[in-house]
Amino acid sequence: xSTAKLNRLSPYLFLAxxxxxxxxxxxxxxxxxxxxxxxxxxxxxxxxxxxxxxxKNYYTLWHDPNFRESVVVTLKFAIxxxxxxxxxxxxxxxxxxxxxxxxxxxxxxFILPMMIAPVVVGLIWKYMYHxxxxxxxxxxxxxGMEPVEWLSQHALLSIIIADIxxxxxxxxxxxxxxxxxxxxxxxxxxxxxxxxxxxxxIHIKLPLMMPVLIVTCLLRLIDAFKVLEVILVMTAGGPxxxxxxxxxxxxxxxxxxxxxxxxxxxxxxxxxMLLLLTVLMLTYNRWIEYRANKAQRAAEEAL
Amino acid sequence: MAEIExxxxxxxxxILVTLIIMAIGPIMLMLINSFKLDVDIISGTSGLIFMPTxxxxxxxxxxxxxxxxxxxxxxxxxxxxxFVNSLIIALVSTALTLIIGCMAAYALVRFKFFGRDTASAxxxxxxxxxxxxxxxxxFGLWNNEFCLDKTGLVxxxxxxxxGGRGDVCLAGTHSGIILIYIAMNLPFVIWxxxxxxxxxxxQLEEAARMDGAGPFQIFFKIVLPLIKPGLAAAAIFTFxxxxxxYLLASALSDRDTKTVPxxxxxxxxxxxxxxxxxxxxxxxxxxxxILFTLFASRQIITGMxxxxxxx
Numbered sequence: 001x002s003t004a005k006l007n008r009l010s011p012y013l014f015l016a017x018x019x020x021x022x023x024x025x026x027x028x029x030x031x032x033x034x035x036x037x038x039x040x041x042x043x044x045x046x047x048x049x050x051x052x053x054x055x056k057n058y059y060t061l062w063h064d065p066n067f068r069e070s071v072v073v074t075l076k077f078a079i080x081x082x083x084x085x086x087x088x089x090x091x092x093x094x095x096x097x098x099x100x101x102x103x104x105x106x107x108x109x110f111i112l113p114m115m116i117a118p119v120v121v122g123l124i125w126k127y128m129y130h131x132x133x134x135x136x137x138x139x140x141x142x143x144g145m146e147p148v149e150w151l152s153q154h155a156l157l158s159i160i161i162a163d164i165x166x167x168x169x170x171x172x173x174x175x176x177x178x179x180x181x182x183x184x185x186x187x188x189x190x191x192x193x194x195x196x197x198x199x200x201x202i203h204i205k206l207p208l209m210m211p212v213l214i215v216t217c218l219l220r221l222i223d224a225f226k227v228l229e230v231i232l233v234m235t236a237g238g239p240x241x242x243x244x245x246x247x248x249x250x251x252x253x254x255x256x257x258x259x260x261x262x263x264x265x266x267x268x269x270x271x272x273m274l275l276l277l278t279v280l281m282l283t284y285n286r287w288i289e290y291r292a293n294k295a296q297r298a299a300e301e302a303l
Numbered sequence: 304m305a306e307i308e309x310x311x312x313x314x315x316x317x318i319l320v321t322l323i324i325m326a327i328g329p330i331m332l333m334l335i336n337s338f339k340l341d342v343d344i345i346s347g348t349s350g351l352i353f354m355p356t357x358x359x360x361x362x363x364x365x366x367x368x369x370x371x372x373x374x375x376x377x378x379x380x381x382x383x384x385x386f387v388n389s390l391i392i393a394l395v396s397t398a399l400t401l402i403i404g405c406m407a408a409y410a411l412v413r414f415k416f417f418g419r420d421t422a423s424a425x426x427x428x429x430x431x432x433x434x435x436x437x438x439x440x441x442f443g444l445w446n447n448e449f450c451l452d453k454t455g456l457v458x459x460x461x462x463x464x465x466g467g468r469g470d471v472c473l474a475g476t477h478s479g480i481i482l483i484y485i486a487m488n489l490p491f492v493i494w495x496x497x498x499x500x501x502x503x504x505x506q507l508e509e510a511a512r513m514d515g516a517g518p519f520q521i522f523f524k525i526v527l528p529l530i531k532p533g534l535a536a537a538a539i540f541t542f543x544x545x546x547x548x549y550l551l552a553s554a555l556s557d558r559d560t561k562t563v564p565x566x567x568x569x570x571x572x573x574x575x576x577x578x579x580x581x582x583x584x585x586x587x588x589x590x591x592x593i594l595f596t597l598f599a600s601r602q603i604i605t606g607m608x609x610x611x612x613x614x
Binding site: 010011012014015017018019021022024025026028029030032033036041043046047092095096098100102103104105106107108109110111112113115116117118119120122123124125126127128133135165169170173174177219222225226228229232233236246247248250251254255260263264267268270271274275278 | 311315316318319322323325326327329330332333336344345403404406407409410411413414427428429430431432433434435436437438439440441442443444447448482483485486487489490493518519522543546547549550554564567568571572578581582585588589592593595596597600603604607608
């Protein structure tokens with residue numbers, strides 16, 4: 001092959017491995033999953049040997065109270081962690097947005113809970129929630145109060161607290177970055193006009209941060225639907241079905257109940273939910289940006 | 304700036320200290336407990352007065368320690384082997400993801416196939432896919448479809464060399480797990496590297512081309528050295544996922560390719576948890592991410608904020 005020809009081909013050569021991997025290990029499996037969700041399929045068969053059952057898996061799931069329960073648990077979990085984390089994270093960012101010594105240390109240490117393995121996070125919290133050994137009950141006893149059965153009586157609350165510990169820093173860091181990249185002129189103008197701290201936050205800072213906050217919220221929400229290991233280690237979905245989120249239910253349906261077709265249909269439901277969420281949020285973001293642009297153009301024309 | 308230097312209220316430092324304690328307290332608790340014997344953990348003499356011991360670490364790593372342990376007659380937990388597996392899988396998938404991702408990002412930027420918007424959309428879409436959703440298809444494909452026929456040339460050779468029955472499949476091998484990790488991380492890596500490659504001045508490459516360098520030489524000798532910070536961020540994020548992931552690894556591994564998270568989960572679900580040993584293992588699993596965080600927090604924050612915060 002001549003050098004010139006090789007040069008002309010090089011972009012394709014550069015892209016080929018990535019393209020190949022994505023198709024083989026991501027697109028093909030997703031297609032395979034959708035195909036499999038219409039079949040009665042167990043782990044000992046190849047997909048080709050299974051029988052076609054149409055929408056039966058989807059229909060069964062729709063009427064399955066256990067599956068509905070897990071959808072409700074997932075939504076409860078995701079919505080509460082994201083809401084609480086957004087409030088705490090953004091609040092802390094607004095509060096600590098000043099030149100403090102030790103700020104970079106805080107940011108560094110704040111990343112730790114997100115970086116260590118979810119399995120380890122689950123392990124730490126399972127220990128801390130332990131009815132006799134854990135620090136929480138130790139503290140309660142020291143204060144002369146009744147110890148609490150964290151992981152059995154308040155399982156959902158317990159996993160929500162653990163998730164807040166792990167992921168609030170994510171929102172804090174993003175919100176802080178957003179705050180520090182705000183145009184200084186707008187804040188300066190507000191200060192000269194005599195806006196109080198609260199007024200600055202509500203009328204200037206928050207609206208300007210909105211696009212970033214929406215994306216942050218979206219990313220966090222997506223990740224909240226993906227949480228699995230922490231809950232698996234802490235409660236394994238129990239007691240009963242109180243903490244069995246959809247991701248856990250999928251994995252149990254596939255490995256314990258050995259119904260791959262049903263698990264695939266469940267995966268598809270989860271994927272569709274996430275897709276809907278993403279599209280909604282992105283549309284909203286586009287709309288906000290569009291409105292901001294329009295307002296800006298109107299302001300420029302008025303000058 | 305005519306800004307009046309405001310005195311920081313001491314309350315802010317109090318908040319700062321509280322937050323730091325809350326963030327690392329649980330991790331410190333694990334660190335301390337990993338040096339305690341189970342007797343000390345259970346007796347509940349909470350506090351710092353105990354004899355620190357590395358016995359838990361020895362128990363955890365008993366299968367790769369060069370010396371015999373006195374307190375153990377039988378090495379039941381094979382964490383050492385799992386560590387080797389975890390290391391192989393995490394390092395190889397990080398290296399491959401970076402190489403493949405780098406090449407793709409470079410081609411996307413320089414030859415303008417499609418813009419950054421497409422890459423960000425793909426990244427978001429892939430981030431949207433939970434590992435649990437991949438569980439079923441990956442399990443099916445890796446076990447049944449991505450196989451070499453044992454009567455075939457290559458498949459036969461592998462079977463003859465390594466033994467075993469049936470067709471040679473991806474499931475149960477290191478490569479099988481590595482492949483899915485590469486796919487999960489590629490979009491993010493491509494996307495973050497793109498933003499670094501865009502900043503490499505075009506003239507530099509033109510000059511190299513004038514001197515007679517081919518596209519591969521330009522890529523390896525000019526572009527790669529200039530995007531090191533981006534590579535660091537991408538490497539940390541890829542390594543973190545490959546090192547920490549549990550679900551897909553547990554579906555794809557067999558007895559010999561188990562990674563550390565799998566063993567931790569298996570040992571946690573037992574009735575009688577050996578807290579000391581488990582904490583020691585957890586600590587060992589947490590060490591690489593902790594080191595990355597302490598030494599490269601800037602790159603991590605870059606990787607985290609990229610995408611949400613522009614500029």
